[in-house]
Amino acid sequence: MYLKCTSCRILHHCLWDSLSRTLLEGLLEHSLVSTYEPKEFIFHERDEAYGLYVLCQGLVKLIKSAQNNKQMIVALVHPGQLLGVTFALNGGLFPMSAQAVDLSTVLFLHRKHFDDLLQRDPSLSLLLLSYSNEQLGQTLNTLIDLVALNVEQRLAGALLQFAESAANHTNSGLVCRLPLRRAELADYIGTTPETTMRVLGKLKRENVIKIERRMITFLDIQRLRELAHSA
Amino acid sequence: MYLKCTSCRILHHCLWDSLSRTLLEGLLEHSLVSTYEPKEFIFHERDEAYGLYVLCQGLVKLIKSAQNNKQMIVALVHPGQLLGVTFALNGGLFPMSAQAVDLSTVLFLHRKHFDDLLQRDPSLSLLLLSYSNEQLGQTLNTLIDLVALNVEQRLAGALLQFAESAANHTNSGLVCRLPLRRAELADYIGTTPETTMRVLGKLKRENVIKIERRMITFLDIQRLRELAHSA
DNA sequence: CGAGCGCTTGAGCGTCCTCAAGGTTCGTGG
DNA sequence: CCACGAACCTTGAGGACGCTCAAGCGCTCG
Numbered sequence: 137m138y139l140k141c142t143s144c145r146i147l148h149h150c151l152w153d154s155l156s157r158t159l160l161e162g163l164l165e166h167s168l169v170s171t172y173e174p175k176e177f178i179f180h181e182r183d184e185a186y187g188l189y190v191l192c193q194g195l196v197k198l199i200k201s202a203q204n205n206k207q208m209i210v211a212l213v214h215p216g217q218l219l220g221v222t223f224a225l226n227g228g229l230f231p232m233s234a235q236a237v238d239l240s241t242v243l244f245l246h247r248k249h250f251d252d253l254l255q256r257d258p259s260l261s262l263l264l265l266s267y268s269n270e271q272l273g274q275t276l277n278t279l280i281d282l283v284a285l286n287v288e289q290r291l292a293g294a295l296l297q298f299a300e301s302a303a304n305h306t307n308s309g310l311v312c313r314l315p316l317r318r319a320e321l322a323d324y325i326g327t328t329p330e331t332t333m334r335v336l337g338k339l340k341r342e343n344v345i346k347i348e349r350r351m352i353t354f355l356d357i358q359r360l361r362e363l364a365h366s367a
Numbered sequence: 368m369y370l371k372c373t374s375c376r377i378l379h380h381c382l383w384d385s386l387s388r389t390l391l392e393g394l395l396e397h398s399l400v401s402t403y404e405p406k407e408f409i410f411h412e413r414d415e416a417y418g419l420y421v422l423c424q425g426l427v428k429l430i431k432s433a434q435n436n437k438q439m440i441v442a443l444v445h446p447g448q449l450l451g452v453t454f455a456l457n458g459g460l461f462p463m464s465a466q467a468v469d470l471s472t473v474l475f476l477h478r479k480h481f482d483d484l485l486q487r488d489p490s491l492s493l494l495l496l497s498y499s500n501e502q503l504g505q506t507l508n509t510l511i512d513l514v515a516l517n518v519e520q521r522l523a524g525a526l527l528q529f530a531e532s533a534a535n536h537t538n539s540g541l542v543c544r545l546p547l548r549r550a551e552l553a554d555y556i557g558t559t560p561e562t563t564m565r566v567l568g569k570l571k572r573e574n575v576i577k578i579e580r581r582m583i584t585f586l587d588i589q590r591l592r593e594l595a596h597s598a
Numbered sequence: 599c600g601a602g603c604g605c606t607t608g609a610g611c612g613t614c615c616t617c618a619a620g621g622t623t624c625g626t627g628g
Numbered sequence: 629c630c631a632c633g634a635a636c637c638t639t640g641a642g643g644a645c646g647c648t649c650a651a652g653c654g655c656t657c658g
Contacts, residue, residue, distance in 0.1 A: 258489035261492040268496060268500055272503045280438075284437040287645080317605090327646075330606085
């Protein structure tokens with residue numbers, strides 16, 4: 137289900153701010169848009185990287201799997217961000233899979249058009265380089281958190297991320313929709329659903345958070361920060 | 368202690384194979400060389416990245432630290448490889464520290480000269496991009512190993528790396544020098560020195576390896592592969 | 599209204615960490 | 629050349645954190 141996307145506004149923001157107008161329009165002209173249902177894969181680990189993906193709407197998780205049917209959510213991708221960074225250039229393979237969490241609209245640019253753009257504006261590759269480095273830095277943070285922090289600290293950290301990205305104030309505190317299900321949350325912080333539940337339960341009992349369905353209320357965000365950062 | 372390095376041969380290999388001769392010579396002309404004793408730092412986490420580093424001789428570890436004086440060896444850098452990838456371009460901060468393991472010779476290229484090179488040959492940035500992606504892929508592998516594998520599997524994997532990179536055949540099996548001390552080995556596979564010792568002891572008792580001082584003999588490398596890959 | 603999936607909680611146990619102590623190697627200076 | 633201290637290596641005992649397996653409940657959607 138491919139459509140031309142000439143009216144997509146998301147590209148005018150975020151990463152692409154520093155690009156020239158001609159580049160942006162070239163991107164809009166040659167790229168293809170498709171939508172993905174929740175749990176649908178955009179690409180799989182070890183797929184050949186035929187091009188570049190940009191998320192327009194929705195939420196996508198990047199996951200890496202191991203043999204023993206364990207997996208880890210390596211990153212969450214928000215609208216305006218790239219998927220699969222630039223493995224497309226190597227003609228290489230994706231090191232992880234991309235799977236829609238919510239209904240998502242994704243823009244795809246084939247490698248050949250991408251190469252054209254790079255020819256026209258060499259500064260594009262520098263932008264991508266800084267993006268790739270950003271990704272690397274994020275992954276290193278995930279890595280060190282995994283060895284140095286316990287589950288409660290990691291969970292607190294993840295919840296704080298959600299709070300910062302999409303929370304609304306109400307009279308009882310910050311409120312936002314949990315973007316991930318319990319099992320996904322577990323994969324995100326590198327633990328099991330059961331352990332995630334137990335720690336969530338502890339936070340609820342201590343009146344740090346409140347959860348109803350997919351909505352989470354941050355009753356004591358200061359306490360949550362203490363839990364995330366201290367020993 | 369800076370010296371001009373016009374005779375360094377290492378740059379003619381490895382990463383730089385695909386660069387033009389003029390670029391290579393520009394690199395040799397403008398870069399500075401210094402040597403580092405074991406345990407000496409080349410740069411620290413959160414340092415401003417003033418330029419690019421290339422390892423000519425020796426061995427360097429990239430480490431990331433957490434509050435609770437835990438740390439993790441994020442990568443080992445061998446001669447011909449880059450340190451700190453290209454955080455230099457952002458004018459950003461290093462996300463990890465670089466510390467010499469063995470006596471090491473390191474080439475430094477200031478950002479301003481690096482920018483000149485990028486101007487002259489835009490394909491350089493693509494090369495760096497693929498290098499950065501390679502790093503990211505490696506880090507993702509470390510990450511998934513950490514959540515999906517136990518200590519024995521990770522240790523077996525690390526030992527196999529050493530065997531592949533620098534082993535000599537003898538009549539009793541493959542032999543090589545362990546590049547890391549016990550505590551470093553522990554930081555490399557994300558555990559404690561004590562646990563590392565216990566698993567090493569188990570492997571010795573089972574006649575999979577033999578260790579004397581810093582020399583390790585691989586008595587049954589096939590068994591080691593089984594331990595690394597299976598559940 | 600029923601089936602399936604997601605959520606929640608419990609019991610038991612295994613892996614790995616912590617703390618502690620003793621032995622060995624290495625470097626340095628007398 | 630030897631002696632000493634420091635860093636490193638090695639092993640033990642004990643315990644905590646988080647995983648596994650299992651079961652019941654609730655929501656949601658066909």
